[in-house]
Amino acid sequence: MIRLEHVSKQFTVKGAAVPALTDINLAVEPGEIFGIIGHSGAGKSTLIRCINLLERPTEGRVLVGGTDLTSLPERELQASRRKIGMIFQHFNLLSSATVADNIAFPLRLAKRPKEEIDRRVSELVQLVGLEEQRNKYPAQLSGGQKQRVGIARALAADPQVLLCDEATSALDPQTTASILALLKDINRRFGLTIVLITHEMHVIRQVCDRLAVIQAGRIVESGPVLDVFLRPQHPTTREFIEQVEESAELRDTLEREKAAGKRNIIRLTFVGEKTYEPVLFETMRETGTSFAILQGTISRMKDTPYGQLVVNLDGTPAQIKETARLLQSRGVEVETL
Numbered sequence: 570m571i572r573l574e575h576v577s578k579q580f581t582v583k584g585a586a587v588p589a590l591t592d593i594n595l596a597v598e599p600g601e602i603f604g605i606i607g608h609s610g611a612g613k614s615t616l617i618r619c620i621n622l623l624e625r626p627t628e629g630r631v632l633v634g635g636t637d638l639t640s641l642p643e644r645e646l647q648a649s650r651r652k653i654g655m656i657f658q659h660f661n662l663l664s665s666a667t668v669a670d671n672i673a674f675p676l677r678l679a680k681r682p683k684e685e686i687d688r689r690v691s692e693l694v695q696l697v698g699l700e701e702q703r704n705k706y707p708a709q710l711s712g713g714q715k716q717r718v719g720i721a722r723a724l725a726a727d728p729q730v731l732l733c734d735e736a737t738s739a740l741d742p743q744t745t746a747s748i749l750a751l752l753k754d755i756n757r758r759f760g761l762t763i764v765l766i767t768h769e770m771h772v773i774r775q776v777c778d779r780l781a782v783i784q785a786g787r788i789v790e791s792g793p794v795l796d797v798f799l800r801p802q803h804p805t806t807r808e809f810i811e812q813v814e815e816s817a818e819l820r821d822t823l824e825r826e827k828a829a830g831k832r833n834i835i836r837l838t839f840v841g842e843k844t845y846e847p848v849l850f851e852t853m854r855e856t857g858t859s860f861a862i863l864q865g866t867i868s869r870m871k872d873t874p875y876g877q878l879v880v881n882l883d884g885t886p887a888q889i890k891e892t893a894r895l896l897q898s899r900g901v902e903v904e905t906l
């Protein structure tokens with residue numbers, strides 16, 4: 570749906586070229602929710618703005634729905650942009666217009682007939698749950714409600730792609746969850762392709778199918794969310810994952826246990842609906858090992874449940890080796906800590 574090929578962007582500051590993006594290659598599939606995570610200044614906003622050419626790349630090509638936007642003349646670019654909706658951290662609503670007028674704005678701009686605009690606005694306020702607010706002004710709304718207006722406005726022209734630049738960063742956790750749920754619902758119902766940028770890993774974990782990690786203008790890691798979570802390769806990725814997992818606490822436990830002479834500590838990862846206890850107990854019974862649980866977590870990656878268990882095994886080296894082999898053959902991931 571979206572392809573970035575060798576995209577680079579430099580800004581010129583006081584006559585000097587400052588690189589913001591370097592050789593970005595990215596493919597977002599139709600209907601997926603793709604997350605881009607990075608620290609402040611990493612180039613996230615520049616990258617997402619390159620997708621609709623609000624920012625023109627210095628080099629490279631940007632294709633959306635098969636059209637090379639970088640080669641289009643301005644007038645055709647305007648038309649293509651209508652197929653790409655965007656929402657922002659600070660909502661960017663017109664303060665002097667009501668909810669309904671904010672949502673109608675892009676349709677009036679596109680000179681749609683009045684009846685069509687009225688019908689579409691009614692559909693959209695209902696979709697985002699703002700029927701009661703349709704005649705209010707932005708100042709009378711909460712942050713979450715303002716973002717709902719932003720979403721409705723972005724969807725007004727029936728886009729194929731929705732770009733979200735830190736859309737939940739100004740919201741409290743509960744409101745964030747409700748906005749993310751709305752985005753997920755829209756993605757499912759309309760097959761809308763969503764690109765979402767954030768500096769928060771829990772946002773990625775809740776809604777994204779795949780992600781890319783951006784650092785100093787380069788993509789340093791990418792892949793399906795589950796794979797990246799379970800096998801992060803880059804230090805920046807690990808840092809982000811620590812935001813959502815109690816890795817620091819685990820480190821303390823490990824140090825304590827190792828100091829106490831425990832040497833056979835392994836982390837077991839279970840993905841999907843399988844419950845882990847039967848697998849674990851069965852395997853241990855077969856090999857004659859016993860175990861003590863040091864830490865356990867069960868979480869959810871978008872719609873996939875997964876569990877991680879850190880255990881200390883008790884047995885001979887041969888028994889322990891056999892236990893690990895059996896667990897792996899039963900679909901459990903085993904990592905020695």
Ligand SMILES: Nc1ncnc2c1ncn2[C@@H]1O[C@H](COP(=O)(O)OP(=O)(O)OP(=O)(O)O)[C@@H](O)[C@H]1O
Nearest residue numbers: 580581582589607608609610611612613614615616
């Ligand atoms: N218009 C501009 N002129 C000059 N430099 C810019 C411009 N826009 C962005 N930059 C620089 O490009 C780099 C990337 O900025 P960008 O806004 O894309 O980062 P970001 O990841 O979105 O950060 P944040 O999380 O703070 O929003 C930064 O070093 C920034 O200073």
Ligand SMILES: [Mg+2]
Nearest residue numbers: 613614615735
């Ligand atoms: Mg930004």
